[in-house]
Amino acid sequence: MPRSTDPADYQHSPHRVTAMAKEFADGAATPRHCHERAQLIYAIAGVMQVTTDDGTWVVPTHRAVWVPAGEMHVTRHRTPVSMRTLYVARDAAPGLPRRCGVVEVLPLLRELILAATEQAPDAPDPTGRYRLLEQLILHELATLPAIPLHLPLPRDRRLAAICDALRQAPDSAETLDDWADRVGASRRTLARHFQAETGMSFGAWRQQLRLIEALTRLAAGQPVTVVAQDLGYDSPSAFTAMFRRALGCTPSRYFAGSGEEG
Numbered sequence: 001m002p003r004s005t006d007p008a009d010y011q012h013s014p015h016r017v018t019a020m021a022k023e024f025a026d027g028a029a030t031p032r033h034c035h036e037r038a039q040l041i042y043a044i045a046g047v048m049q050v051t052t053d054d055g056t057w058v059v060p061t062h063r064a065v066w067v068p069a070g071e072m073h074v075t076r077h078r079t080p081v082s083m084r085t086l087y088v089a090r091d092a093a094p095g096l097p098r099r100c101g102v103v104e105v106l107p108l109l110r111e112l113i114l115a116a117t118e119q120a121p122d123a124p125d126p127t128g129r130y131r132l133l134e135q136l137i138l139h140e141l142a143t144l145p146a147i148p149l150h151l152p153l154p155r156d157r158r159l160a161a162i163c164d165a166l167r168q169a170p171d172s173a174e175t176l177d178d179w180a181d182r183v184g185a186s187r188r189t190l191a192r193h194f195q196a197e198t199g200m201s202f203g204a205w206r207q208q209l210r211l212i213e214a215l216t217r218l219a220a221g222q223p224v225t226v227v228a229q230d231l232g233y234d235s236p237s238a239f240t241a242m243f244r245r246a247l248g249c250t251p252s253r254y255f256a257g258s259g260e261e262g
Helices: 107-116 129-141 155-170 176-183 187-198 204-220 224-232 234-247 251-256
Strands: 019-023 038-045 048-052 055-059 061-066 074-077 083-090 099-105 149-153
Touching: 019 107, 019 129, 038 048, 038 055, 038 107, 048 061, 055 061, 061 224, 061 251, 074 187, 083 107, 083 129, 107 129, 149 204, 155 176, 155 187, 155 204, 187 204, 204 224, 204 234, 204 251, 224 234, 234 251
Parallel strands: none
Antiparallel strands: 019 083, 038 061, 038 083, 048 055, 048 074, 055 149, 061 099
16 A cells, blocks of 8 residues: 655655645546645646545635545546645644645635745755744644535445446436435435435435536536536526535636635
């Protein structure tokens, strides 16, 4: 089992926070791996998906995924991606997130990340400037607003088969009764296991799947009308209403990075 894909100078840097800039082509993916440091996976352009044993997170521009140290994960790049990632020492500061999650990258943190990428991980800091950057970065990381963009994955083989099929066809309108006949279990059994293993009902899970798929497609430049139709919504307005309920704003406002609407 691979432990880390980081160069030695990132793993053993004297700094609590190091940063790396890297470009990825559309469709690129990393092998399953983990890091000795926690990682903030962030892109200044493009959209990624990060998958762990517990689920999948989508990472559009203005957002990032926090991955704790030692967490096995795979990163898939759904468009050309300009990644600017932070590696954070395990004991860098109190209050850092302990679980994976999508967070909003506010303008100050974005500029701090860009500044940090200009510093080589093993470079000295004679003026103390980088130490100040570290302090600000760690403060921002401890107070980042979380975004509900997690798609939990069940472990039960019957539920996993259903979820795999829906991920291939997110516009499917099949009900849990339909799936019960196909996988050989009662509707009540499937509903109970779905709630227990994902913390969501079947309907809520499918809506979350569609939301994450929509974010990926919208970030790649597909029009709202096309995305709404492909994901099974009756109209663009119905899709936009779902998007606003889930994320607090319309798709255009979300991708402008301006946050919630007043």
